[in-house]
Amino acid sequence: MNKSILAGVLALALTGCASQQPDQPFTLTLAHVNDTHSHFDPSDARLRLDGTEVYTRLGGHPRLQQYAGELRRQAREADQPLLLLHGGDAWQGSGYFRLNQGAMNADVLSRLQFDAMALGNHEFDLDNERLAAFIAGVDFPVLAANLDAGRDPHLAELDNLRPYVLYAFDGHDKERIERVKDAGRDPVVAVIGLVLEDMPEIAATVGELVFEREVEAAQRTVRALREQGVKHIVAVTHLGLERDQRLAREVNGIDVIVGGHSHSLLGDFSNLGLGEGEPYARLFTNQDGRGRTCVVQAGQHAQAMGRVQVTFTPDGRVSRCEGGNTLLADRVFYRDIRRGEQHRFDDATQQRLAEAVAAAPNIALVEEDPALRAHIDEQYRPALLQAYGQVIGHVPGLLRHRRLPVDGQGSDVAPLVAASQLYWVNTPAVQAVTGRRADFALLGAGGVRTDLAPGEIKEGDVTLDMLPFANALSLVSLTGRQVAGLLLETINASLPEGAHTGKFPYVAGLRYQFDETGRDRGFLRRIEYFNQGQWQRLDPDASYQVVINGYHASGNDGWNTLFEAQQVLTDRIDLAWVNGKLAAFPVARLSRTQGGGVQVHYINQPLDCQADGVRCNTDAQAFVDYVREQRPVLTALPESGVVLNRL
The missing domain is CATH 3.90.780.10 (5'-Nucleotidase, C-terminal domain)
Structure with a gap:
């Protein structure tokens, strides 16, 4: 998308008269994950069930697929609107990512049929060319309203990288639209995205991308959407829980924030031996003292899925926001994390533990989607095991x-x-x-x-x-x-x-x-x-x-003292192998690019980790x-x- 992602789309949004959305009550369900970090397979976990310490496996993308399918079925039968959102950081975290460099993420996430995803900081871990390939490869929009990609040769022209996306709902049926007036009398939900404003301090490969202030960009985008006639606005963000809460307090007009980055499993999980997090679906009053914003997040590593139901008054204000995170568990329990057959509980204990799960509000026994499980096992797992x-x-x-x-x-x-x-x-x-x-x-x-x-x-x-x-x-x-x-x-x-x-x-x-x-x-x-x-x-x-x-x-990730210590002169040595032989790469100094990223100036041959050998x-x-x-x-x-x- 040309220049700032904001500029082109907002200019289009503001052409013509604002659409008048109908005054009617509206209820929206949001299912969401964040910080999945390439955990396509389930993760080992220790829980406490019915007074017993047990080991099992949680999540994984085939289990997310199965659970999302069940939520869609429920919404379809009730003729209720539903969106499935990802709060960013799909990349990194497992050998699958190292072997497939984002291509597997694009493949698997597309099969889950997300409606939108925020850009996370780890999506910038490789280079912008491979990030562009990922964004072009998914069949849902990737959102970042505070990102100016206009000077980047790889990201500037991507139609799938947007500040926001609009969905019109007719009961459960939804249609992605470009302008509010295309919805007629159907309710419209805008989903805007926000990426960390200090990304140049976190990621080493942002190039000439420019990251705008989160609060200012969010308020500007919300204002443009309201002028267009949008009444219901969801922000999918990768800022961390503290910044999400600040956003809720300082920006007027966001109804729900679906977040990521801090890996916060919101809700009380002390019944499972996992402690008590901050409340799920907490409401914050906006700066104007009138609007309210609901904030949610769903943990990490594809172990849980959040589900929040938001009810709006006829004039578009949030009247109720309720829901919770659900851990997605395997049906087999063990007394040891090695999960050998000798560690498996007997059938009677398995049944008792399954009944304890059924009685708990925040965990569910979920089978893996067989088609996605087979696809991963056939296309990707053999190389992983060999590696x-x-x-x-x-x-x-x-x-x-x-x-x-x-x-x-x-x-x-x-x-x-x-x-x-x-x-x-x-x-x-x-x-x-x-x-x-x-x-x-x-x-x-x-x-x-x-x-x-x-x-x-x-x-x-x-x-x-x-x-x-x-x-x-x-x-x-x-x-x-x-x-x-x-x-x-x-x-x-x-x-x-x-x-x-x-x-x-x-x-x-x-x-x-x-x-x-x-x-x-x-x-x-x-x-x-x-x-x-x-x-x-x-x-x-x-x-x-x-x-x-x-x-x-x-000096990345807030280790600013190290950047400051090396701006003029440094004796730093970086160590890497070249054609199997360990080599030292002396560094002269550090500087920042125009976009705020760190540039390492080497004395002799630069260290290029992508080079052959x-x-x-x-x-x-x-x-x-x-x-x-x-x-x-x-x-x-x-x-x-x-x-x-x-x-």
């Missing part, structure tokens, strides 16, 4: 990954990943290339994508699932003051309710204590590094060699080598190095 490779170790007990420590419980996995990177960079083979020894490692929690389940660990479990981003490791000099500033910056930004916690810092060879002193802020009480067999205070003025993956080393996933290889050589029986480290004291 996982050799066994490198074993996990005796579940190792969980928690992005943000809660009640003293942080990630089991992230400290191991950080330890592996510190170990690997300091091996003789790598030191022969760098000529340096690292003092400690820093790791953003979002770089780790999975737990580690009991059983075998294969290479692909690491390279395709747990650390799928193929990041080159970087070695860079930072002062103690810069390290402390980085920790404060990323910790404080991770504390607010609903915040994106992928930037939270885990460590190896370093330890710190952070004490919260006020709402979402605090100070570092202690910061030490391990030197010559003992812990020593970090010297603010001393220089340290720090190993970080290249994504965060460039170049392999950049030294972050994942470090973990593979660490497990194989140091920790073949992998358990959690005695200490994570992180103490987070909340008020």
Whole structure:
């Protein structure tokens, strides 16, 4: 679509007179998912049912397909309007994505027949050419009202990338229309999309795309739609729960926000041993004090589907907004996460557990859609199984990954990943290339994508699932003051309710204590590094060699201190393989593109991870080598190095 996505479509929308939609009550059902992250197969899960701890599998796209089909059947029989929406981040998260680079996502998501999808931050993880291929390959509109793609050669002309889409309803029957007046007397629902305004700080590949302010772009789009005569407006967003709630308070005229990004499973799931999230379908009063906006989100990894029913008054205001998230469970339960036949509960217990599920309001036993299951198994799964490779170790007990420590419980996995990177960079083979020894490692929690389940660990479990981003490791000099500033910056930004916690810092060879002193802020009480067999205070003025993956080393995802430290000059080295031989790529400095993205200026040959013979996933290889050589029986480290004291 030419220039700003907004400009062309809004200009078309405002030509001619505004349509007069009928004054009549209207009820709309929205089914929704978000942050599915290529979890086409179901995920292992531990639940508590009827007082029993059980292991089963949740979700997966064939199960989403089956459940969505049931919701459509119910809506059709009741002659009620229904939309199926995706809150973004369909990409990344599993080996399927690594092997198929978005093509499988386009194939499978189209089979689910979504009505619209928001652009998530991970949709920008490859390059704009492959993002354009994905958007052109799906049979539903991808929405981002605050994105100006006019200068991008791949995204500028895409008809399927839009600020919003209009649907006219005649009972259950719906028709996608270009103008409100084409609907006649049928009710019209507009679905607008919003992408993160700070995407250039999160994604390294945005090119010349321009991301506008979320609130301003949303209000401008809503105003144009109201002038056209639209009474019912849904925003499908990928901003995170906190920003969705801000949007609801500050923008007048959005009726429902279907969100993503913060992976928030809204609702009380304490009956299943999963804790209590924020309320589902919470209503917020708009800035004008008159309108109300309902906010929903549906967790992560295709494990649940949300369903919200919204009732409007004749003049288009929200009068009721009710619903909930439903976990989609397999019908078989086990006493051990390895789910061997010997771990399966007997038939009587299986029946008792099934009855407990039937009595619960937030979980359902759902079969997989057989056609989609067969399609995945025939077209994609054989290559996935082949790609996982050799066994490198074993996990005796579940190792969980928690992005943000809660009640003293942080990630089991992230400290191991950080330890592996510190170990690997300091091996003789790598030191022969760098000529340096690292003092400690820093790791953003979002770089780790999975737990580690009991059983075998294969290479692909690491390279395709747990650390799928193929990041080159970087070695860079930072002062103690810069390290402390980085920790404060990323910790404080991770504390607010609903915040994106992928930037939270885990460590190896370093330890710190952070004490919260006020709402979402605090100070570092202690910061030490391990030197010559003992812990020593970090010297603010001393220089340290720090190993970080290249994504965060460039200041992405809010690690701004690192960008600022390298704007003029840096001694940073990026590590990758070229034709099977480890090579160092010295960096001169960092800068920002016109669109706000980070540009890495190399001293000699630039590091191009897409070039033939170049392999950049030294972050994942470090973990593979660490497990194989140091920790073949992998358990959690005695200490994570992180103490987070909340008020």
